[in-house]
Amino acid sequence: MQLQLQHAVAGLALLVPNVVALLRFSCSQLVTERLDPLVNPGVTGSPHLHQVIGGNAFRPLMDLKSLDIPSAATCTTCTFADDFSNYWTAVLYFQARNGTFKRVPQKPNAGFESAKGGMTVYYTPVISGTGKVTAFKPGFRMIVGNPNNRNANNVPRQLTFTCLKDIYTRTGETKEFPKQPCPAGIMVNVRFPTCWDGVTLDPPDHASHVAYPSSGTFESNGPCPATHPVKIPQLFYEVIWDTTAFNNKAEWPADGSQPFVWSFGDKSGYGNHGDYVFGWKGDALQKAMDTNCYINCPQLKTQSIQQGNQCSVKDTVGEQIDGWLTELPGGMPVDK
Template sequence: MQLQLQHTVAGLALLVPNAVALLRFSCSQLVVERLDPLVTPGVTGSPHVHQIIGGRTSRTTGYVENNNAAAGPSTPRKQNGANTEQTAILYFQARNGTFKRVPQKPNVGFEAANGGMTVYYTPVISGQGQVTAFKPGFRMIVGDPINRAESNVPRQLTFTCLKDPYTRDGETKDFPKQPCPAGIMVNVRFPTCWDGETLDPPDHSSHVAYPASGTFESNGPCPASHPVKIPQLFYEVIFDTTSFNNQADWPEDGSQPFVWSFGDKSANTTTPGYGNHGDYVFGWKGDALQKAMDSNCNINCPELQSQTIQQGNQCSVKDLVGEDIDGWLDELPGGMPVDK
């Protein structure tokens, strides 16, 4: 299903730079393993593999421990030092049933280590009005790894088949059904309305909502149940599928061979990637994010202390699980079953 989505926030910034302000920066990977600081904090060996970015805090409190304290967080914004952001990982399944992790790559000009992700924080698109920054202890999830129904997928969770590194159109709710010349971009846009009270409910999601009508991009109003506008958090993750584009290696029926690390397989037409999801644990220092949002700074923020991408790329964490996730595997890490 192809969506008639409006321009992304990044595209809007290029079209009307005086009307749109946003923070945009790359974040390198801290680690890729079966660790889930939000859903199963303190557990070594979560059900499926994630990539995790962010800063140094204790994994027993739901974060990741950075073993390179001198490097700071894995983002160029030093005040973003205790955030944890994560997404699932993509695998290629060969005709013989074995799996190979799909590598990642960064956006052009955002050379984060091992691909990582590009992260956006955006206030009100029109430039009129304010947003309330996330509070200490705030956490949220968008999407659901066990979802297998298109009707339950928000329009804000999409895939882009990259014709080239600059492609930003043709977003779909399901995986692309053809080889993508420059890889597959996964787009994760979080809800932009908050109930104003709850920091982290048991489901990690009911305290936030999308606009009651319209979209974030059209400055749609928040529902009465979630009246507080918050910044739009947006991840762009690029999986470099180009080495797997030979259709002779794909399933004999021609379906696409990519599988999420939680077993959601695009080759199955009834479950084509609808489990796409992203996790967020807030950890900005003090009121730095609120100041940045109030200033409507664009891309670079004088209000924030910065470091170079190269400095952020030095940030790393110790592998806690200690299992092979990169070789040719007979099963997904953790024994996660693949949808049939």
């Protein structure tokens, strides 16, 4: 297991050469359905399908003022047992030559072989190893990326795809979907901003309260802008889509273009985005950031991946999302 973990974080070491601390852990699938309590609060049946991990307080309406997430949740799919946060992304589909769609399954990351779908989550404090990083506060939420974007120039460098030659591949990231079959699947990488205005927990756009460094990068320990002076952990998702069943190019579009489409109808990949609702219990995350834990954290309560696999919520939308579909869930149109 330790060798697997060393391989798995090798790519992060390439991106962050001076990293001295990080949390890296597995969260199994909680639910896959059309809910989005940030963009479409209170709506049962949001426009497009999401895959969600984390605590079972996830619901159509997660009111900032009245919902205490760690108290409302009774279980989490994450291996750190005090993490009742929710993390979600869109869902990947394969579109066949006849126009029908099939959901692409997810598979565990290296070191987390028994996880049920889901994703790998990282929290990384200040790269230099010195200086204060402020953990997210109760009520904090954020979104990175824009599902409506179809312009490569508007994609942050922190949102990428990796065509996996094997489970340990961590090079060759692109802003768009890979154009060739990937031997071990496609990994989607979502890195959130690392600077906060220090006041706002969740603005109407769920994004303007956070920012990337004003110069340089998080990896080079770039400074935060004056408008967002508080350094927060870099939250990072890795989601591995097992595209191997769809690697026969004879089944790809006749024009040779790539066949994958996000559940919001994007075939370019430029709409890659992620959502986050903070839900750690007490000061657990701050404690982990202050102690500079590396991958595992003895200061935090843990549970097995098998225990996390048992946590779930009821699918409140109740629609067919698997098998061959004539349209994407919710009737979402696909880009021409």
